[in-house]
Amino acid sequence: MMFAAAAAGLIIPMLMALARGLIGPTLYDRVLAGNSFGTKTVLLIAVLGFIGGRPDFLDIALLYALMNFIGTIAILKFFRYRNLGVADSADIRNGADGKNGGAV
Amino acid sequence: MEMIIDLASWAFILAGVFFIFTGTLGMLRLPDFYTRLHAAGITDTLGTELLLIAMMLQAGWSIVTVKLLMISLFIFFTSPTATHALANAANAVGLRPFGVPEADLRPKTTEKA
Amino acid sequence: MRHILGLGASLAAFWMLLSGSISLDNKLVLGFGIASVVLTLFLAIRMDRLDGFPVHIRLSPKLIQYWIWLAKEIGKANIDVAKIVLSPNMKISPRMVRVKASQQTDVGIATFANSITLTPGTVSVDIDDDEILVHAITEDMATGLIESDMDERVTAMELKYR
Structure with missing residues (x-):
């Protein structure tokens, strides 16, 4: 009962975050909505684990938190440098003008 | 004893859901990207x-508590990093913040005489 | 070397914690565990060599003390921002301010910038050498941050690591 209430209280904000992602208007609003949606998904997975009595759901939640963070950073990096294959910080500095994504 | 823990859990769940809802509502209501970041911060913290x-x-x-503690620590450390990355990326492409006075937007004074 | 051994030990402990069982019967799972620890150690050594400045963080009473103080600040700021969001007319007055960061090390500046971002109402947008550009949702939040002693607290804590 307790966790059912928590799940309901998470799904409504998730739909609201989805709405912000659809409305936009900028790319950054959408990424923010996606990140926020992901954080709530982590909580929802954990809550579902409690409802079903399956503690192994927490491992999935932990992994989802990891992927959510890396995904956000990867999207931002891609839209900034148009390239994900930049190896070290010197390349990033050279690529900061955004001309060729730091490819040497 | 069990009832006290249940009551405390209810209180924490209701408070948590309230703040998550408030943060997301702010993400829908506030006027521009930078102000929405603050609202998302309520949800994340x-x-x-x-x-x-x-x-x-x-x-x-139990082991479950340890895992929950790890999730909470992970979110505690990564959420400000993600927020900063978002704000920094938006600022780097010159997205103008809503309602900020002109005087605040001029670049850092770099003259060294 | 000591750092690498310590990292290996804590990674092994972490793996045991996550996998839940430490039985030696299941050789395959145990093999995966050892392989992942060794791979992570290899990546860590390679990263230290590329990066040149490994960062080691120790838990100290001062750090715990700072976290407790920060948790209080986060709670207060959350309630302030929640009030703004829930009020019918949303009285916001966004500001961009530059805050002085007196920390010497990268870890110190990162801690300060993260603390600013963690407190709702203020977000660190850009970092120069000794200044952090902060977006605040109201004028009160901006002046509150400038007047608060967060900077001194982080600097005092940072001195332990140098």
Whole structure:
């Protein structure tokens, strides 16, 4: 009962975050909505684990938190440098003008 | 004893859901990207941690609590990093913040005489 | 070397914690565990060599003390921002301010910038050498941050690591 209430209280904000992602208007609003949606998904997975009595759901939640963070950073990096294959910080500095994504 | 823990869990869940809802409502209501970041911050800090504390109370002393603690620590460290990356990326492409006075937007004075 | 051994030990402990069972019967799972620890150690050594400045963080009473103080600040700021969001007319007055960061090390500045971002109402947008550009949702939040002693607290804590 307790966790059912928590799940309901998470799904409504998730739909609201989805709405912000659809409305936009900028790319950054959408990424923010996606990140926020992901954080709530982590909580929802954990809550579902409690409802079903399956503690192994927490491992999935932990992994989802990891992927959510890396995904956000990867999207931002891609839209900034148009390239994900930049190896070290010197390349990033050279690529900061955004001309060729730091490819040497 | 069990009833006290249940009551405390209910309180934490209701408070957590309230803050998560408030933060998301702010994400819908506020006028521009930079101000929405602040609203998302409510969800990521207080809302998330309160809900995770409620789950820890229900789990008691077990491996589940340790895992929940790891999730909460991970979100605690990564959420400001993601927020900063977002704000920094938006600022780097010159997205103009809503309602900020002109005087605040001029670049840093770099003259060294 | 000591750092690498310590990292290996804590990674092994972490793996045991996550996998839940430490039985030696299941050789396959145990093999995966050892392989992942060794791979992570290899990546860590390679990263230290590329990066040149490994960062080691120790838990100290001062750090815990700072976290407790920060948790209080986060709670207060959350309630302030929640009030703004829930009020019918949303009285916001966004500001961009530059805050002085007196920390010497990268870890110190990162801690300060993260603390600013963690407190709702203020977000660190850009970092120069000794200044952090902060977006605040109201004028009160901006002046509150400038007047608060967060900077001194982080600097005092940072001195332990140098």
